[in-house]
Amino acid sequence: MYCARRVECYFVRMEQKRSDVIANQIEELIFDGTFRDGEHLDEMQLADRFSVSRTPVREALLRLAQSGLIEHLPRRGAFVRQPGPIELMEMFEVMAELEASAARLAANRISDHAIGELKEANQRCNAAVEEQNTEKYYGENEQFHAILYRESGNSFLEKECLRLQRCLQPFRRTQLRLRGRLKQSMREHELIVSALEDGDEIQAANASRGHVAVQGENFHHLMASLKTALKRVG
Amino acid sequence: MYCARRVECYFVRMEQKRSDVIANQIEELIFDGTFRDGEHLDEMQLADRFSVSRTPVREALLRLAQSGLIEHLPRRGAFVRQPGPIELMEMFEVMAELEASAARLAANRISDHAIGELKEANQRCNAAVEEQNTEKYYGENEQFHAILYRESGNSFLEKECLRLQRCLQPFRRTQLRLRGRLKQSMREHELIVSALEDGDEIQAANASRGHVAVQGENFHHLMASLKTALKRVG
DNA sequence: ACATTATTTCTTGTATACAATAATATTGAC
DNA sequence: GTCAATATTATTGTATACAAGAAATAATGT
Structure with a gap:
C-alpha cells in the first residue's frame, strides 16, 4: 500500500496550479486563432469557460501580459496583442x-x-x-x-x-x-x-x-x- | 473649475494599481538588501507591511517571479533569488x-x-x-x-x-x-x-x-x- | 434632433473566506 | 533517548464578496 501512496504523491507533485494550466490554454487559444488580435479577454467569461473562479484566470492573464502575448491596461482589462x-x-x-x-x-x-x-x-x-x-x-x-x-x-x-x-x-x-x-x-x-x-x-x-x-x-x-x-x- | 477637474483626472490616470507599486517596492527591498538571497517572502507579512490584502501582494510576487528576481514554488511560496x-x-x-x-x-x-x-x-x-x-x-x-x-x-x-x-x-x-x-x-x-x-x-x-x-x-x-x-x- | 450630462450597468481591482497542502510539534513505541 | 507516525498549525491556492472605475445607456436641455 505504501507504493500506492507514493504514486499518488508523485502525481500530486506533478500537478501544477490551475493558473499555469489556464495560461497555457489561453496561449493555445490565441495561437490557433480562437481569440483574434485586439480582442478583449473577459475574466468572467474565461472563468466560466474553464470552470474556475476569476482568481486563477486573472493570474494567468497577468502572466501572459508579462510575456507580451496580451496587453493588460489598468481598469480596462486584457487584450490579445499579436506582434504587428x-x-x-x-x-x-x-x-x-x-x-x-x-x-x-x-x-x-x-x-x-x-x-x-x-x-x-x-x-x-x-x-x-x-x-x-x-x-x-x-x-x-x-x-x-x-x-x-x-x-x-x-x-x-x-x-x-x-x-x-x-x-x-x-x-x-x-x-x-x-x-x-x-x-x-x-x-x-x-x-x-x-x-x-x-x-x-x-x-x-x-x-x-x-x-x-x-x-x-x-x-x-x-x-x-x-x-x-x-x-x-x- | 473645469481646470481643477482635468488635473484630478490626470492624477487618476497616472495612478497605477497597487500590485504594481508593491512589486516595485519589493524589488527595491531586495536590491537594498532588506530581503536577503534565499529568504522566504511571506504573503501575509508583506500584506501587513504594505497595509493591503494578500491579493495585490500575490500578484506582485508572481510578476517578480516572471522577471526572475524571485522564485515561486507551487504551494511553497516565494523566495528571493539573486543571481549567483x-x-x-x-x-x-x-x-x-x-x-x-x-x-x-x-x-x-x-x-x-x-x-x-x-x-x-x-x-x-x-x-x-x-x-x-x-x-x-x-x-x-x-x-x-x-x-x-x-x-x-x-x-x-x-x-x-x-x-x-x-x-x-x-x-x-x-x-x-x-x-x-x-x-x-x-x-x-x-x-x-x-x-x-x-x-x-x-x-x-x-x-x-x-x-x-x-x-x-x-x-x-x-x-x-x-x-x-x-x-x-x- | 443633437449634444451633453446623469445614471445605470458591467468589469476590474481588492478584501476576505474557505480549502488544500506543506511545515511543525506532539505523542507513542522501541 | 531517539525515531517514527500522527495531530496541529501555518501558509498557499482558489472562491466569493465588495468597492471603484469605465463603458453604455437614458435623460435633459438647447
Whole structure:
C-alpha cells in the first residue's frame, strides 16, 4: 500500500496550479486563432469557460501580459496583442543576433561530442527533407538549434534564445513552406557546423545570422502570411 | 473649475494599481538588501507591511517571479533569488552581445543628430569624471547607452537591452568603483562613437562588446563584491 | 434632433473566506 | 533517548464578496 501512496504523491507533485494550466490554454487559444488580435479577454467569461473562479484566470492573464502575448491596461482589462509586421521583423532580427552570438561563443566552446550531435541532427533533418516531411523537419530543426544554444556555454543566453524562439514559433513555420527553402536551410546548417568545427567564430556568427534573418523573398512571404494580422489596421 | 477637474483626472490616470507599486517596492527591498538571497517572502507579512490584502501582494510576487528576481514554488511560496556568480557572468556576457548587436545595427542606421547626442552625453560623462562625481557619471553613462539602443533602429532590441541593463544595474555600479576605470570607460565610449561615425559596424560591435564585457581584473573585482551573495553557499 | 450630462450597468481591482497542502510539534513505541 | 507516525498549525491556492472605475445607456436641455 505504501507504493500506492507514493504514486499518488508523485502525481500530486506533478500537478501544477490551475493558473499555469489556464495560461497555457489561453496561449493555445490565441495561437490557433480562437481569440483574434485586439480582442478583449473577459475574466468572467474565461472563468466560466474553464470552470474556475476569476482568481486563477486573472493570474494567468497577468502572466501572459508579462510575456507580451496580451496587453493588460489598468481598469480596462486584457487584450490579445499579436506582434504587428514591424515588431515581428524586429523580433526576427534580434533572434538572428542572439543566434549569431550563440554560434560565436560556441565556436570556441563546443565539444567534439556536440559537433557529432549537430551532425546527427542534421542527418535527421536531411531525412525529413527527402521524405518531404515538413513537420518532422520542423522538429529536427528545433533540435539542431537547441544544441547550438546549449553549446554557447551560457545557459542564460540559452534560455533567452529558447524564449524568443517560442514567441516566433508560429511565424517560423510559415517561412519554411517556401519552395526550396528546406534545401537551402540544410546547406546553411552545414555551413554553421563546418564553421564551428574550424573554430571560426566570425564565420559561425555570420552563417547563423544569415540563417535566421528574414531577407529577400522571405520578407515578402512573411508579410503575406501576416495579412490576417494586418486586418485590424484596416 | 473645469481646470481643477482635468488635473484630478490626470492624477487618476497616472495612478497605477497597487500590485504594481508593491512589486516595485519589493524589488527595491531586495536590491537594498532588506530581503536577503534565499529568504522566504511571506504573503501575509508583506500584506501587513504594505497595509493591503494578500491579493495585490500575490500578484506582485508572481510578476517578480516572471522577471526572475524571485522564485515561486507551487504551494511553497516565494523566495528571493539573486543571481549567483556564474549566472551573473552569463548575464554580463549576454548584455555585451546585445550591446554589440545594437552598435552593429546602429553603425548603419544612426542619424547625424544622434551622433551629436552621443557626443553631448559623452561630454557630460567627461564632466562627471573631472568632478569625480561617480553618481553623475553613472546616470550620464546610462543615457549614452540608452541612445545607442535607440539608434539600433530596433525597438524590440532596445527594450531587451533596457530590461537586462536594469537587472544588472546594482552590479554595474560596483564595477565603476575601480580606480581609473572611469577614464578607461570614457576612452571606450569615444571609440564606439568614432566607429559609428565611420559606419564601421565591425569596429562598433567589438568596441561595444569590450566595453560591457567583464574581463581581466574586473572579473576579480566583481567576484569580490559577490561575497555576500556567496554566503548562502557556505 | 443633437449634444451633453446623469445614471445605470458591467468589469476590474481588492478584501476576505474557505480549502488544500506543506511545515511543525506532539505523542507513542522501541 | 531517539525515531517514527500522527495531530496541529501555518501558509498557499482558489472562491466569493465588495468597492471603484469605465463603458453604455437614458435623460435633459438647447
